[in-house]
Amino acid sequence: MAEFRFQKLEIWQIAIEIADTLFDIADNLEQRKLFRFADQLRGAGMSMSNNIAEGSGSSFKKVFNRYLDDARNSAFENANIAILLCRRKLISEKQKEDILEDLDKFCRKTSSFQKSLNR
Template sequence: MHKYSFEKLEVWKESTQLAIKIYKISGLFPSREKFGLSSQMRRCSVSISSNIAEGTSRLTSKDKAHFMTIAYGSAIELLNQAIISKELSLITNESYLDLRKEIESITNKINALRNHFLKT
């Protein structure tokens, strides 16, 4: 089976696993959050890996870097939502710290990829 270039990227693999984790965690939120924080967290977690994938298909390095910037922004948005979720006691402090660690790893890799595209 043919693999697209994004499927080979460690940062894409990590971000898809993060999205799956977010779906599982947010599925435990109260039903009143179905269209609120849960929905927001799911959308932006999927946006991270989606923008990485889309960015790799772009023709110019500038375009590729732009999509990495969008992916980075989605990851920071997710971190903000995780902080709010912790403050509302929707997730445990342990879950929050785990998410924060994963987001930090992903944002570091996105930033490195973005910088690579800007240099080419």
């Protein structure tokens, strides 16, 4: 079975796990007819892993690094969405805290990975 380089990256695996959580929340939002919230959450959730995957295809570390910056930026977008959803009582405080913890872990590991690329 074919396997792409990005699939072995821990940061991609973390991003996919976060996306799964965000998709579950988006599914719940859709059931409540909050389609715009659901679409925004899905898009931002996919963006993290998509940027890692796309950037890993580059032959140039500098290009890959830029995509990793975009993935981290999407993590911040997801954090903002989680905070807003909690404020609107669309997710629980626990869900928000869990998501923020996972996003923080993702950002820290992505930063470390970027530093290793630049060596």
